Amino acid sequence: MIIGLHREFTLMVRALEKGIPVILEGEAGTGKTEMAKEAAKLLKRPLHRVDGDQELSSLKIQGWFDPPMVLSKGYSWDSFLPGPLSQAMTEGGIFFFNEVNRAPSETINAVLTALDERLVTIPRLGMITAEPAFGCVFTCNPLDRVGTNPLPQAFFDRCVWLRLDHLPLEQAMEVVHLRTGEEDRNLVRVMCQITEGSRRHPDVVKGGSIRAAIFMVKLASSVRLQGEDPCGEVVLKEIAKSALTKKIRLRYNSELTEEQVVEDVVDRVLGISSEKKKTA
Numbered sequence: 001m002i003i004g005l006h007r008e009f010t011l012m013v014r015a016l017e018k019g020i021p022v023i024l025e026g027e028a029g030t031g032k033t034e035m036a037k038e039a040a041k042l043l044k045r046p047l048h049r050v051d052g053d054q055e056l057s058s059l060k061i062q063g064w065f066d067p068p069m070v071l072s073k074g075y076s077w078d079s080f081l082p083g084p085l086s087q088a089m090t091e092g093g094i095f096f097f098n099e100v101n102r103a104p105s106e107t108i109n110a111v112l113t114a115l116d117e118r119l120v121t122i123p124r125l126g127m128i129t130a131e132p133a134f135g136c137v138f139t140c141n142p143l144d145r146v147g148t149n150p151l152p153q154a155f156f157d158r159c160v161w162l163r164l165d166h167l168p169l170e171q172a173m174e175v176v177h178l179r180t181g182e183e184d185r186n187l188v189r190v191m192c193q194i195t196e197g198s199r200r201h202p203d204v205v206k207g208g209s210i211r212a213a214i215f216m217v218k219l220a221s222s223v224r225l226q227g228e229d230p231c232g233e234v235v236l237k238e239i240a241k242s243a244l245t246k247k248i249r250l251r252y253n254s255e256l257t258e259e260q261v262v263e264d265v266v267d268r269v270l271g272i273s274s275e276k277k278k279t280a
């Protein structure tokens, strides 16, 4: 189930219905994977997924030959093991290429013919032509700079592009409630405010995502089971630091540590001013 993102989801489904590839660009936790899974479900098409990394070769997405089968049957369709792209093309499914900008350019180029001509060429065998229902969804994260390759213009030229932002507070709370089953709205609100606050903090260039809020609510629920107040300052800071410290990135000239920033965010959410802290 998708919360919010109505315009983006509708556009994405329309594009897939018309055979237009979609690229979803958004920071971690903005719902890219969820949108792709939900669209495949709505359109009743199988989703074939691959995750981009430096080792991902075009063979892994198109398919490869099974050596023992090649020995017995030679290079034939029987000895060919289709990769996720070929499977999606022949089944009329959705090819979901996650973090496409982490893949080598050679692999991205190998996908281009599938995007507009809707075919791939398998060496020694011939061509695979896509069924009409075949569709493609790509994702990338604009803050991901290490180990990524810029996507070629030819790639953007063949796709429609949709940007996903972090959800506003009320919708983020709905997602966290949906994923954790937590009924205490105040608890859910506090954790979503802390996550949002980590993105807005002046020293932060990359804040936490909704996943951090989901983790914090789960941890808080188990703290409450032990009879403690999860929204008490000390406990809340402990939970927030465990969920956020390693997920945030600070300005290069920040004088604070990640842990201090998380504590500061919690103070702001709890309404503890620096004046009060000094006098305490």
Ligand SMILES: Nc1ncnc2c1ncn2[C@@H]1O[C@H](COP(=O)(O)OP(=O)(O)OP(=O)(O)O)[C@@H](O)[C@H]1O
Residues within 6 Å of the ligand: 001, 002, 003, 004, 005, 026, 027, 028, 029, 030, 031, 032, 033, 034, 035, 141, 167, 175, 179, 210, 211
């Ligand atoms: N709009 C939404 N509606 C419902 N659930 C959502 C929504 N956005 C995020 N989620 C939930 O939040 C979590 C993270 O979402 P998702 O995995 O789709 O993010 P992502 O953009 O693919 O992140 P990443 O770039 O890290 O892969 C999941 O549990 C997902 O179900």
Ligand SMILES: [Mg+2]
Residues within 6 Å of the ligand: 032, 033, 034, 098
């Ligand atoms: Mg994802």
